[in-house]
Amino acid sequence: MERCLFCGEMRGDPLSFHNLFSPEYAPGFCLSCREQLVPIDPRHCCRLCGRDLSRLDRNRVTEGTCSDCVKWANSGRNGLYVNNHALYHYNPFLKEMINQFKFRGDVRLADGFAAELTRAYRRIVHNCVREQSGILKRKPSFLLVPVPLSSERLLERGFNQADVLARQIGAPIVQALVRVRDEAKQSKKNRAERMRLRATPFQLNEKAAVSLSGHKILLIDDIYTTGATMRLAAEALAPARPDSIRSLTLIHG
Template identity: 35%
Template sequence: MSYCLYCHKSYSEAWSWEAMIGFKQSPLLCQDCEGRLVRIMGEICRMCGRDFSIFPEQYRQGDCCFDCIRWEGNDAWTGVLQQNRSLYVYNDFMKEMIAKLKYRGDAEVVKAFYPVLSSEFKKISRDAILVPIPLSEERHYERGFNQAELLARGLKKHTSNLLKRKNNEEKQSKKSRNDRLQKKENPFEFVDEIKVMGKKFVLVDDVYTTGSTIRYAAKVLLEAGATEVSSITLAR
């Protein structure tokens, strides 16, 4: 008998030879909770990882969505982000899970995503250094943890907290889409610039919305000499 990391109800695991001999990890969510998550699979935007199966045809061009075409069409942002890959669609249930993690302090729930996260990371770059998107000192103090660091921990790869967030930055979730896309001062700065030169990085965060947070962080790394920056997020 196991207990779901989200709803905490007990459930029986389906027996299989793979689980029995260790080829398959035991599920950490019950079947009901797992069934409410929507994995991003199949045809996606080659840059941001948007799921084209739930995206209107008129908002894409070939294998790229119009959002990414606009980013790449801006001289200041061309080539800043190599690619983003996200695990799940940001539906109502995923929104609830992330809220439980971030705002109600249930940090254990993040472990349910470690197997899928590790599998997706291998498709991006096995030799890159992980950089969690930082919280402001105030936000970190309020929560007691950084959800991006918890996600990165599940990859069991070298992680560096090379960036810090300027404390005058307004909370992103309180901004409209247009406000997020407005040109502004970069909200990130370095903790240690020396460790960046000539290396590849993968940024880790919980949600990719407009892509502005990821790109601002990537820009700081590239300007310091990083050769390539990609990102991986829990939801898109």
């Protein structure tokens, strides 16, 4: 038996055929920790940002889309950006887990999410195949682009959490973006301020960008909040002429 990657308790449930294929199975975490992770059901989420629609006020939902995403669509700022997929709801437990991961440098926690991230990645690829028309449906090739930290923040933290999460998936990773400045703390702004698009803090990494042309891009980050970061990243990637840009995050917050 192994210890839980988060709380250190013995995991208690040996690997079995059943839990290996159960959707809530997150190897590495004990049952009590897993029960506190609340997965977002992909069948009942906003088709654009991946949030759970059942938790949202009815009048904020239009045809499977939340009101934030309707605003984004109307803003004309989506560009090549298609949608986001998120694994879990933000709750106090996950907040504590993310603190331990990001701010106390416990990168092993990412291993506990490998199975779910990989499963979500496969689902995204599968959905793309389904959306294709014609008889010869080709499996699309995705390139993962971790949302970067500024060099100051990277130095301070020692790792980029988005990069660590991306490496769990096992698909090709391209460091196509550079973050040229940090944002003021998002939590200090109100929602309207956070949704307003600033000038992009991202630049294209010209060397890496040559490989993006015609490819489907999957941005990877730990959390999707207002969606502004994703649009800004997509905007910076656009000159490299990718086919389309989607994102996958651990959390919808």
